[in-house]
Amino acid sequence: MKHKVTYLNKCILFAVIALCVNTVVAKDIMAQYDKARRNLIHQKPLIDKASNKDCLACHQEILKRNIRQVSPAGVKAKESLAWYQTLDTYKGEQKTFHQRHLVTPLAKELTNLKCNTCHQGNDLREESVIPPDSNNTTRTQRKHVNPNVCLMCHGKMNVAVMGIPESWEKNGKLFNNDCLTCHATIRTNRHKVNFLNAEAIEASAKSHKDTCFGCHGGRAWYRIVYPYPRHKWENMSETIPDWAKNRPTESDPRFLIKK
Numbered sequence: 460m461k462h463k464v465t466y467l468n469k470c471i472l473f474a475v476i477a478l479c480v481n482t483v484v485a486k487d488i489m490a491q492y493d494k495a496r497r498n499l500i501h502q503k504p505l506i507d508k509a510s511n512k513d514c515l516a517c518h519q520e521i522l523k524r525n526i527r528q529v530s531p532a533g534v535k536a537k538e539s540l541a542w543y544q545t546l547d548t549y550k551g552e553q554k555t556f557h558q559r560h561l562v563t564p565l566a567k568e569l570t571n572l573k574c575n576t577c578h579q580g581n582d583l584r585e586e587s588v589i590p591p592d593s594n595n596t597t598r599t600q601r602k603h604v605n606p607n608v609c610l611m612c613h614g615k616m617n618v619a620v621m622g623i624p625e626s627w628e629k630n631g632k633l634f635n636n637d638c639l640t641c642h643a644t645i646r647t648n649r650h651k652v653n654f655l656n657a658e659a660i661e662a663s664a665k666s667h668k669d670t671c672f673g674c675h676g677g678r679a680w681y682r683i684v685y686p687y688p689r690h691k692w693e694n695m696s697e698t699i700p701d702w703a704k705n706r707p708t709e710s711d712p713r714f715l716i717k718k
């Protein structure tokens with residue numbers, strides 16, 4: 460009997476110790492998690508200096524997580540293709556948003572997007588500016604990104620300023636479906652920003668006529684156009700057209716390639 464009690468006591472003692480250790484460890488994990496969540500790298504000025512590697516040290520889920528094969532309502536991913544997913548540039552299975560912009564073959568070939576190209580930190584005081592407007596572009600809530608960033612690659616094609624009637628889909632054939640028919644000599648000083656691979660884009664456009672359209676109307680999630688900066692180019696005319704009078708002549712400073 461005495462022997463049994465000791466055994467029971469030992470068990471209880473062990474259980475109590477385990478519970479204590481568990482609570483301490485769990486508390487410690489929660490404290491660490493909270494600390495990480497509030498890490499100042501999520502805010503300015505640190506977010507501007509962060510490399511993808513810095514963010515991925517904690518956020519591997521962003522690249523590793525995969526899409527559901529079947530939606531909660533039972534629709535199979537394989538059976539629900541959007542039109543752009545049928546293009547020959549769309550390689551492989553469906554992927555998450557982040558994978559499509561960071562690691563899929565097309566993204567790697569033509570772009571060099573950084574976490575902080577899109578994620579810009581939020582203003583602790585204002586908490587958020589919703590919707591982010593063109594006068595307050597630098598401090599949108601950190602889980603939100605400024606849609607102007609997306610608009611650069613997902614806006615409508617501004618055919619009006621190009622003297623192209625109606626749409627590219629309808630009238631591209633007048634120009635051999637090739638943007639370079641005109642853009643071999645017009646606005647040639649382009650894409651010199653830290654999130655695009657300028658040379659690879661020009662090289663790709665020579666063999667794939669849809670490369671340019673892909674970012675300038677072909678995947679237009681927006682109905683509006685993006686007012687691109689208008690860099691000087693060789694042999695440009697001195698007269699500035701009315702629509703271009705308020706345009707910047709340089710890319711946003713945060714996108715400039717540091718020499």
Ligand code: HEC
Pocket residue numbers: 492495496497498500501506509513514515516517518574575578601602
């Ligand atoms: C020290 C670890 C750590 C680093 C480094 C880190 N994060 Fe986080 N981040 C977290 C944790 C933890 C959360 C909370 C996650 C949750 O609650 O789901 C979080 C949340 C977020 C969220 C979700 C939005 C929100 O407000 O909850 C975004 C977006 C984010 N991080 C982006 C970034 C970016 C971009 C970088 C690099 C500039 C970065 N993080 C660097 C740990 C980190």
Ligand code: HEC
Pocket residue numbers: 511514515518521557560561572573574575576577578602603604
């Ligand atoms: C092309 C723009 C873009 C790039 C590049 C980008 N993100 Fe995001 N990210 C977004 C958008 C848009 C959301 C969704 C925002 C929302 O839900 O309001 C998001 C959401 C997130 C979230 C929170 C939601 C989730 O999916 O867990 C985290 C964390 C995050 N991004 C981290 C990162 C990290 C780390 C990188 C770099 C490796 C990165 N992002 C690169 C646009 C981007």
Ligand code: HEC
Pocket residue numbers: 548549550553554555556559560563565566570572577604606608609610611612613654655673674678680
């Ligand atoms: C530098 C140009 C660029 C920027 C900036 C950009 N995208 Fe994209 N986006 C692309 C390209 C290119 C693809 C096609 C990738 C492919 O087909 O593999 C794409 C694909 C997509 C897709 C389809 C993904 C799929 O697999 O179905 C969505 C949705 C999307 N972008 C939304 C956004 C949003 C929202 C933002 C802003 C947070 C954004 N993009 C910023 C270039 C860009």
Ligand code: HEC
Pocket residue numbers: 617620621622623627634637638639640641642645646671672675685686687688689700703
């Ligand atoms: C008929 C000749 C012509 C063709 C074809 C053409 N463009 Fe243009 N594009 C122009 C002209 C002209 C401008 C304005 C030049 C200026 O700034 O004065 C322009 C401007 C642009 C701009 C800047 C718009 C802005 O608001 O600043 C982009 C982006 C562009 N073109 C992309 C394309 C793409 C992509 C294609 C093919 C899908 C294409 N263009 C086909 C003549 C053309």
Ligand code: HEC
Pocket residue numbers: 569570611612638639642645646648649650651652655660661664670671672673674675687688689690691709710711714
């Ligand atoms: C991966 C997406 C992507 C592709 C592909 C792409 N563009 Fe762009 N383009 C952009 C972005 C983003 C900008 C704005 C960059 C900046 O802020 O300076 C831009 C800017 C421009 C401009 C404005 C130039 C100026 O004065 O600064 C023209 C013109 C243009 N692109 C034409 C083209 C043509 C022609 C092609 C094909 C050879 C092409 N684009 C392919 C994303 C793309």
